[in-house]
Amino acid sequence: RTPPDFNNSGYRGDYYxxxxxxxxxxxxxxxxxxxxxxxxxxxxxxxxxxxxxxxxVDVDRFITSLEMTLSPADWIDLIGRVGLDQYSEWQQRFxxxxxxxxxxxxxxxxxxxxxxxxxxxxxIARAGTNLGRNFSGTLxxxxxxxxxxxxxxxxxxxxxxxxxxxxxxxxxIDNALPENRQVRSTFGQERTVGVYSQANLxxxxxxxxxxxLRAETASTFGEQSDQTFYFPSVSLAWQFTxxxxxKNDFLSFGKLRFSYGEVGVQPARYNxxxxxRAPVFRDQYGGNLAGGLxxxxxxxxxTQRGSALLRPxxxxxxxxGTDLRFLDNRLSLNATWYKNKTEDVLLDFPIxxxxxxxxxxxxxxxxxxxxxxxxxxxxxxxxxxxxxSAGAIYTRVRNEVTRLEEGLTINLGGLSAVSARALQxxxxxxxxxxxxxxxxxxxxxxxxxxxxxxxxLEGVIGDPNPDWQGSAYSxxxxxxxxxxxxxxxxxxxxxxxGTKSVMSDLGTWESTATxxxxxxxxxxxxxxxxxxxxxxxxxxxxxxAGPVALTEAWYNGDGGFFGGGNDELYIEDGSWTRLRxxxxxxxxxxxxxxxxxxxxxxxxxxxxxxxxxxxNFEGNDPDTNLExxxxxxxxxxxxxxxxxxxxFSLNVTF
Numbered sequence: 001r002t003p004p005d006f007n008n009s010g011y012r013g014d015y016y017x018x019x020x021x022x023x024x025x026x027x028x029x030x031x032x033x034x035x036x037x038x039x040x041x042x043x044x045x046x047x048x049x050x051x052x053x054x055x056x057v058d059v060d061r062f063i064t065s066l067e068m069t070l071s072p073a074d075w076i077d078l079i080g081r082v083g084l085d086q087y088s089e090w091q092q093r094f095x096x097x098x099x100x101x102x103x104x105x106x107x108x109x110x111x112x113x114x115x116x117x118x119x120x121x122x123x124i125a126r127a128g129t130n131l132g133r134n135f136s137g138t139l140x141x142x143x144x145x146x147x148x149x150x151x152x153x154x155x156x157x158x159x160x161x162x163x164x165x166x167x168x169x170x171x172x173i174d175n176a177l178p179e180n181r182q183v184r185s186t187f188g189q190e191r192t193v194g195v196y197s198q199a200n201l202x203x204x205x206x207x208x209x210x211x212x213l214r215a216e217t218a219s220t221f222g223e224q225s226d227q228t229f230y231f232p233s234v235s236l237a238w239q240f241t242x243x244x245x246x247k248n249d250f251l252s253f254g255k256l257r258f259s260y261g262e263v264g265v266q267p268a269r270y271n272x273x274x275x276x277r278a279p280v281f282r283d284q285y286g287g288n289l290a291g292g293l294x295x296x297x298x299x300x301x302x303t304q305r306g307s308a309l310l311r312p313x314x315x316x317x318x319x320x321g322t323d324l325r326f327l328d329n330r331l332s333l334n335a336t337w338y339k340n341k342t343e344d345v346l347l348d349f350p351i352x353x354x355x356x357x358x359x360x361x362x363x364x365x366x367x368x369x370x371x372x373x374x375x376x377x378x379x380x381x382x383x384x385x386x387x388x389s390a391g392a393i394y395t396r397v398r399n400e401v402t403r404l405e406e407g408l409t410i411n412l413g414g415l416s417a418v419s420a421r422a423l424q425x426x427x428x429x430x431x432x433x434x435x436x437x438x439x440x441x442x443x444x445x446x447x448x449x450x451x452x453x454x455x456x457l458e459g460v461i462g463d464p465n466p467d468w469q470g471s472a473y474s475x476x477x478x479x480x481x482x483x484x485x486x487x488x489x490x491x492x493x494x495x496x497x498g499t500k501s502v503m504s505d506l507g508t509w510e511s512t513a514t515x516x517x518x519x520x521x522x523x524x525x526x527x528x529x530x531x532x533x534x535x536x537x538x539x540x541x542x543x544x545a546g547p548v549a550l551t552e553a554w555y556n557g558d559g560g561f562f563g564g565g566n567d568e569l570y571i572e573d574g575s576w577t578r579l580r581x582x583x584x585x586x587x588x589x590x591x592x593x594x595x596x597x598x599x600x601x602x603x604x605x606x607x608x609x610x611x612x613x614x615x616n617f618e619g620n621d622p623d624t625n626l627e628x629x630x631x632x633x634x635x636x637x638x639x640x641x642x643x644x645x646x647x648f649s650l651n652v653t654f
Contacts, residue, residue: 008031011045012029013026013027013036024036027039028044028048028098028100029041030044030100031043040105041100048099048100052096052098053094053096055091056092062086063085063086066081067080067082068080075127080122082121083119089113091110091113092112093110093111096165097160104158106158107163109156109157109175110156111173112153112155112184115150116148116149116151117147117148117149120147121144121146124140124141135202135203135204137199137201141196141197142196143194146193152184153184155181158176159177160176179293181290189269190220190266191218192217192219193216193217194215195214197213197214205239205242206240208236208237208239210234213232213233215229216229216230216264218266219269220269221310221312224308229314231314232262233259233262235259237255238256252328252329254322257322258320260319262314264313266312267346267361272308273306274306275302304348304357304358304359304360304361305351305360307361310362313345314343318338320336320338333374333377335373337371338369341402342367342368344363345367347364347410349361349362364405365404366402367428372394373394373395375392376391389474390472390474390475391472394470397465400426409421409422409423412428413627414627414635415626417498418498418567419632420635421460429465430460431464432460433496433567434454434461435566436566436569437453437454444544446544449523450523452558461571463634464574464633466490469488469490469491472487481585482586483584487578488577488580489575489576490622494571495635496570496572497617501565502560505555512537514538518531518533523549524550524551524554536549572618573617576622577615578614584605588601588602601653603651604649605648605650606646606648610644619636621641624642625639626639
């Protein structure tokens, strides 16, 4: 948000109300408060964020596993596996008083400790045999036990009694009154038990059948639901090039495949019952009131309602494909079509506040996906020292929410203005916000000045899902040297240009600084006339009802962000193509080194990632996401762009 002509240095200092006034120390200076006059920076100065807000995380992790195999006969193996993953995470956050956020303006300090453990055990019996010359098969049965546990302890304070900053090194949890302290302690665990089996059968080295069945129960399932759920799968493959009639020099390998399978997603823990919590009450005047400080404490019902009927989310998928190789395996093509359906989707459903709760976590939606994947590879040449290969991947997916209560939309995350939603009849994660009014024919409605009228109701304004995506890659090798290049593309996805919307509203977007001369009489957003030949700050634009003048009045109204702007006007094409990675490597294989020091091989590689980006999107990197890894995507709101990195690596084998 910072204008280019504002100097961010000197982000903290003294403020003088007048020439004779006493200084007020440690004021936060930002472009919205260049003098630090009232102690409310509105937005952090970037140097304040860097130097006055500390976030330290220290993680210790221990992973171990043990496997034992017993073979009482040639045709059977008994296998036992045990794995343990444990880590502890210590975190400390400190914000010097003066930070822009209202909750932390008077100082914030937090320290916490988390201990997580995952124990997984598998006990397997596997048998295999040949059934004559042309048939073979294997059978596997197993038992799985998984236990997860997370314990957290922490405390935090706000409203420091004595001023301390990051540089002071003082981190004292007693530097606040009791009502401004909070102590947190949580314990969570879940268990999953499963029994599974797998059978494989092959015939004539060309027909292959694989079938599995898993029965699973978990502590996160509701008491009134079926306690055990079953997930089957089956796959069939025919390697038809084993037929004598199809063996030739052109088609080296050919396979047809079909599969069907079902998998489940467990509910989040502790959502099967209604719980009570120790509350901390707050209001707009600041301060906290912790019920635990008085009498025997206070508990209130959680705003989320539990469900005793909670069951796993279930996804079933059918897949058909082929794998082909030509010209002595130099050219390969893998093609797959799939269609899947997800039932009993787990979502937080909104509930009217008048019922005393705000949401219900339960099963209640269906999704459908249908897609095509193509993978093409070609070995262009392979000489004595030279080789060159290239390939491409194409993916096209269409998804839709096929069942959700009519009129209901589920907020998946985003901004208060624009968010990603799930609603029936639309792809998952469509963008929802204020929009342009249209008539019954779908045409834009304009006001008397030629500007689009904003609809009174919000609705779907964009689809962040791509029309298609793909990549192209190539490797050129000469002796021990190799050069690899990967290019990726993402086409046809909508994105909300939130950064552009805000900066246009504030007058800091580049186009708002442009001065143009009207070549005809124009109207601005307020109906004022700009005469032909008159120069004004802004630009000329035609929304469909003739040229109009986009001036400050427009950007502070429907054409901006903060004044109830029309979000649909900032939906843009988020397509991009990038040079994702390029690697130059040298591989050393030496019989002398292997005989002398046991060095089998060594590879030195230099890699550059995210080096170039091609996109017409006006904003930050369209590949980033405000919500991180989430179903809510396609929102640019001052996102950090993808990092450009240069990596040196050394891989050695002995």
